[in-house]
Amino acid sequence: MKCKNKRCTREAMKRHTLCAPCRYKMQKKKYPVKRAYFTLRSNAQRRGKEFTLTLADFTEFCKASDYMERKGITSTSATVDRIDEERGYSADNIQCLTNAENRRKFAAYMRAKKQERSLALKNISTNNLE
Numbered sequence: 427m428k429c430k431n432k433r434c435t436r437e438a439m440k441r442h443t444l445c446a447p448c449r450y451k452m453q454k455k456k457y458p459v460k461r462a463y464f465t466l467r468s469n470a471q472r473r474g475k476e477f478t479l480t481l482a483d484f485t486e487f488c489k490a491s492d493y494m495e496r497k498g499i500t501s502t503s504a505t506v507d508r509i510d511e512e513r514g515y516s517a518d519n520i521q522c523l524t525n526a527e528n529r530r531k532f533a534a535y536m537r538a539k540k541q542e543r544s545l546a547l548k549n550i551s552t553n554n555l556e
């Protein structure tokens with residue numbers, strides 16, 4: 427069966443009336459929060475982050491922060507930040523930051539981590555000397 431979208435010549439997916447790209451576009455338009463939630467979740471899973479945030483949590487988050495209106499790719503766009511970088515995505519560990527703020531926070535975190543590591547190495551070498 428053909429995709430029911432006019433001007434689309436692709437085959438529809440099994441048990442669906444639309445092809446995959448048309449279905450994706452339709453869902454993005456119709457359920458933007460849901461779509462953003464699943465994108466966030468699959469990105470988190472790809473990066474090996476724990477993800478216990480529910481769609482309801484995320485919907486609340488979007489409402490409170492205007493996330494859907496503010497998200498995007500510029501430095502002032504909103505992003506979903508994990509407050510504690512060591513923890514995953516959960517209702518009590520996310521906040522809305524701009525892209526620039528998020529990048530700055532992560533850079534500071536990496537600097538602190540690097541310093542911690544070099545300090546630990548230093549401790550090991552001095553302990554060995556004793």
Ligand SMILES: [Zn+2]
Pocket residue numbers: 429430431434435436444445446447448449
């Ligand atoms: Zn289509």
